[in-house]
Amino acid sequence: MPIADPIADPVVLDRREGPYGEVVLRRRGPHFEIIANGTFLMDTSDGRSERLLVDAAYDALPAGRERPSVLIGGLGVGFSLAHAAADPRWGRIAVVERELAVVDWHRSGPLAPLSEAALADPRTEVLHTDLVAYVASAPDTFDALCLDIDNGPGWTVTESNDSLYSPTGLAACWDRLTPGGVLAVWSAQPSPAFEEALRNAGFSGVRTEEITVARGVPDVVHLAVRPA
Structure with missing residues (x-):
């Protein structure tokens, strides 16, 4: 995700050890950063690609689908959730986050101003669980899955996330989607x-949308549709 000002020295606001390793919240200048197991995940300097994740998923849905449901994984710095909640066209908005620290930072910590309106929205539901496990076993289905838990399919935060992008994981995503539903996956x-892999899993309409960043290759959103 977009990297904050590299000149300012980061200030650690919270550091926690959890079942998946260490997660850290830092402030660098005016922006916040989340670091997991030493890997930079995201910051608050530019949320364009996170908002694209949500908008592109909605736009790829079949015409005429009213109040579609969306599963967002994970919460991160809250850009995707806040953007979805600001759009009255969405119905149920579920967000999965496995790190309790991240949920705490949004409910009562430094990230609360970014997400308080979204968390107060009656459509919003926060699920404190592992996304990979939830997708594999939950009985729920959604019209859209907007997934942003790694730096991409080939650059995961933990090895356990690798399975999400495997044939088994993509089959589980298929099962969580309604017919005509959209899978959107953020990548650096x-x-x-x-x-x-998406085509081999049976998805149609596979395409990639890009967001140009200040340095390096563009952020992208991979899009795929479960045929109706």
């Missing part, structure tokens, strides 16, 4: 191999 770089 394009992945032709992941596009091919």
Whole structure:
């Protein structure tokens, strides 16, 4: 995700050890950063690609679908959740976050101003659980899955996340989608191999939307549709 001002020295606001390793919240200048197991995940400097994740998923849905439901994984700095909740066209908005620290930072910590309106929205439900496990076993289905838990299919935060992008994981995503539903996956770089994996899993309309960043390759959103 977009990287904050590299000149300012980061200030650690909270550091916690959890079942998946260490998670850290830092402030760098005016922006916040989340670091997991030493890997930079995201910051609050630019939420364009996180908002694209939600908008592109909605736009790819079949015409005429009213009040579609969306599953957002994970909460992160809250850009995707806040953007979905600001759009009255969405119905149920469920967000999955496995790190209790991240949920705490949004409910009563430094990130609360970014997400308080979204968390207060009656459509919003926060699910404190592991996204991979939830997708594999939950009975619920959604019209859209907007997934942003790693730096991409080939750059995961923990090894356990690898399975989400495997044939088994994509089959589980398929099962969580309604017919005509949309899978949207954020990535720090394009992945032709992941596009091919989506096609091999039976998804249609596979494409990649790019967001140009100040440095390096563009952020992207991979999109795929479960055929109706």
